[in-house]
Amino acid sequence: MQQLAVVKIGGNIIDDEKQLTSFLKSFATVKGYKILVHGGGKIATEIGKKLGIEPNYVNGRRITDAATLDLVTMVYAGSINKKIVASLQALGCNAIGLTGADANLIEANRRPVKEVDYGFVGDVKSEQVNTKVLKMLLESGLTPVFAPLTHDGAGTMLNTNADTIAQELAKSMADLMDVQLIYCFEKKGVLTDPVNDDSVISKIDEQSFEDIKLQGIITDGMIPKLENAFAAIRKGVKKVLIGHAAEFDKLFAGTGGTSIL
């Protein structure tokens, strides 16, 4: 089967011009099919402040009210997405910027209100990722670049976590291609010691993950990331890699970061 790399870059990289440029250079050289999913970054918050839109957080999750939805649609699908697309084009990578609304690629349900009303936040309808169009784009030599937005199919854009989008794309495409899912962030991988950047665990399987959780040696924020990684693997994704954007080459080659198998 054809190889496909689904790569996610977080906000920290997007906010840092130098890191972003360096990452995009490495990403552009990757041979074979690839998809990039980018997060948001601080720029939305900064522009929001100027526009008088104050961010609301509940349990560390941003509440997406109507004004925030307009803001993130503008910044994620406009500013950030097109900046990345134009940069990749200059590097010879034929990028095409997308959201879940475009070509109905990723439909989502607005998250049901329980204790918290998250507002215009979308939970991806996994079975409805439009893999046919994605496959056609890839086979035409294009590199899809996703902003972290979906839609409800009824005319409303929805804010969706970039990690989730990457994971859903990887899982859906796993039926058609050999998929590896790569999360680039600001650490070299999953660390046993959060203050020691070199304490990277090179490989984690489901058994060692249970041990690690019991021992409490990884930070809380990493646990849902890893749980998502295992969920992707159970759905047919070959490999999940977590590491630093600056080490993307090593990560892609499987010689750096943390491999989840």
Added chain:
Amino acid sequence: MQQLAVVKIGGNIIDDEKQLTSFLKSFATVKGYKILVHGGGKIATEIGKKLGIEPNYVNGRRITDAATLDLVTMVYAGSINKKIVASLQALGCNAIGLTGADANLIEANRRPVKEVDYGFVGDVKSEQVNTKVLKMLLESGLTPVFAPLTHDGAGTMLNTNADTIAQELAKSMADLMDVQLIYCFEKKGVLTDPVNDDSVISKIDEQSFEDIKLQGIITDGMIPKLENAFAAIRKGVKKVLIGHAAEFDKLFAGTGGTSIL
């Protein structure tokens, strides 16, 4: 040959929620291949003001400095484009939002500085419209929706007039398909009397255009529009139609507005 309609809607329609919704409903029902190109509208100026970006105009043309480029990229490719795409999706039209940077669809040269430095404004490299990808998207059942932005191929987005983008797309696709180019604006067509909305000239050919110009019976703003229309026809576009967005159905059927042949 396959029929293709390239339709441009201006800022006045985009600024008016009700008109936009009504137009999109008509547009969505058009059978066959279609491409939508949208203009900017007042929202960019409004958001710009809040962000402290004051618009600069020279000879009625907006100067696109770096801050304005960021602003229009955000608003045109983010807010407006995704709003239209999500709305069309809800109407059963499989829209895909694009700029000239995406899939390298429309490359442009930054306009050379003569008396005026227009800033980050792009003049389309006509021969470089990526018709192959456009054809593939259309044949896959997708409806491209263009924001009025191009790129220079070297990493920079450029601001390009929506009329020009529509015209360049129509001309380029004329080699592959039977193209009609439809400009929707706030008048019922080309008027002989600017204060009488019903004084629509139903047909204009090159000869009658010369007569009209000599008689001075059409407004100055309309002359470059018509010159562009004839330029498109000389490049193989079958028909150019100019009329009111609210009469799109008639316009598309050739029973309303002004036909340029």
